Amino acid sequence: MTSVVPSTVVHTRAPGKINVFLAVGDLQDDGYHELATAYQAVSLYEDVRARHADDFSVAFTSTGGVDIAGVPTDESNLAIKAARLLAKTTGYGGGVRLDIDKNVPVAGGMGGGSADAAASLLACDTLWGTGLSRDELLRLGAQLGADVPFALMGGTAVGTGRGDELSPALAQGQFQWVLALADFGLSTPAVYRELDEHRVRHLADINPVRQPRVDSGVLQALRAGDPGLLADVMYNDLQAPALHLEPGLSAVLELGEQNGALAGVVSGSGPTVAFLAPDLDGALELQIALNAAKLAVVRASGPVHGARVITD
Numbered sequence: 034m035t036s037v038v039p040s041t042v043v044h045t046r047a048p049g050k051i052n053v054f055l056a057v058g059d060l061q062d063d064g065y066h067e068l069a070t071a072y073q074a075v076s077l078y079e080d081v082r083a084r085h086a087d088d089f090s091v092a093f094t095s096t097g098g099v100d101i102a103g104v105p106t107d108e109s110n111l112a113i114k115a116a117r118l119l120a121k122t123t124g125y126g127g128g129v130r131l132d133i134d135k136n137v138p139v140a141g142g143m144g145g146g147s148a149d150a151a152a153s154l155l156a157c158d159t160l161w162g163t164g165l166s167r168d169e170l171l172r173l174g175a176q177l178g179a180d181v182p183f184a185l186m187g188g189t190a191v192g193t194g195r196g197d198e199l200s201p202a203l204a205q206g207q208f209q210w211v212l213a214l215a216d217f218g219l220s221t222p223a224v225y226r227e228l229d230e231h232r233v234r235h236l237a238d239i240n241p242v243r244q245p246r247v248d249s250g251v252l253q254a255l256r257a258g259d260p261g262l263l264a265d266v267m268y269n270d271l272q273a274p275a276l277h278l279e280p281g282l283s284a285v286l287e288l289g290e291q292n293g294a295l296a297g298v299v300s301g302s303g304p305t306v307a308f309l310a311p312d313l314d315g316a317l318e319l320q321i322a323l324n325a326a327k328l329a330v331v332r333a334s335g336p337v338h339g340a341r342v343i344t345d
């Protein structure tokens with residue numbers, strides 16, 4: 034076993050994400066859907082601190098006030114799974130103690146668990162000196178969840194396959210987001226299932242084979258750094274099933290659009306609603322208006338970096 038140095042702490046940080054465009058294809062035999070998505074990493078972060086230990090454990094805090102009550106800390110936690118997968122892959126014989134400051138809403142469609150997995154992979158690789166390449170970490174990430182490779186990569190990227198085959202997209206400038214948080218979560222598999230059931234009920238004869246593609250207008254808007262253009266083309270196939278499961282989200286979308294948002298979209302499988310603001314002042318005004326309507330909101334900007342080591 035590697036010698037244990039208890040005082041060493043490795044600090045890593047990985048971002049949450051918004052799917053500014055998400056087209057969902059058909060259900061495949063492996064239980065996953067083929068996707069075409071444009072991800073943007075945004076400035077809500079998961080901070081992981083890793084210390085040498087004999088076994089594997091995780092604990093959560095949230096300086097940003099995220100409700101962490103429902104997050105499992107047993108073997109089902111994605112951070113523990115990430116650490117164990119890295120140990121198994123590299124033959125590392127020890128364990129790790131992970132302390133995570135969570136600032137991405139839980140079960141909100143913003144990839145917080147995926148960010149924990151990404152930041153934990155990088156933290157353990159650094160702490161243990163296992164020295165995997167970026168590509169090897171991306172491959173391990175894909176085994177943990179479809180969104181994990183993007184949390185490693187960050188920035189702006191197109192995801193295909195399960196959402197884990199990434200190509201970086203050209204982007205300039207910063208987009209200003211106001212995120213309306215729900216006080217409940219939505220289960221990702223349940224939202225995909227709701228979409229499938231709707232398609233079987235209503236669309237089976239019309240469009241039997243779907244080949245999802247990212248609209249070229251999305252890539253142009255990102256390249257131009259133009260929120261007005263992006264607002265016109267933001268889209269999410271999972272929005273309708275999320276609204277069907279949680280009808281109250283329609284009023285949230287309307288409220289944002291009536292109060293200065295260029296557009297709003299359910300993020301991933303929801304229930305977080307992401308509003309795109311014209312600029313920082315517009316975002317601040319929207320935040321105040323939504324707060325006045327008693328909605329829990331946070332601001333974020335993007336794109337930001339993927340998982341990285343932080344020097345404290």
Ligand SMILES: C[C@@](CO)(OP(=O)(O)O)[C@H](O)COP(=O)(O)OP(=O)(O)OC[C@H]1O[C@@H](n2ccc(N)nc2=O)[C@H](O)[C@@H]1O
Nearest residue numbers: 064065066142143144178179180195221222225301302303
């Ligand atoms: C919907 C999205 C959009 O980015 O994000 P979230 O809302 O979860 O943040 C992702 O597709 C979620 O990615 P992630 O949360 O990593 O998914 P995984 O753990 O790999 O899969 C959870 C479940 O989601 C469904 N799933 C996921 C990805 C995909 N391409 N097709 C699917 O059908 C499957 O039912 C799978 O069992």
Ligand SMILES: Nc1ncnc2c1ncn2[C@@H]1O[C@H](COP(=O)(O)OP(=O)(O)O)[C@@H](O)[C@H]1O
Nearest residue numbers: 110111112139140141142143144145146147149
């Ligand atoms: N590290 C983690 N952080 C949050 N949730 C986790 C984690 N590990 C496992 N989970 C489970 O995954 C579910 C969805 O996680 P999360 O990544 O927050 O949302 P989403 O998939 O909507 O982006 C949670 O409800 C929880 O049960």
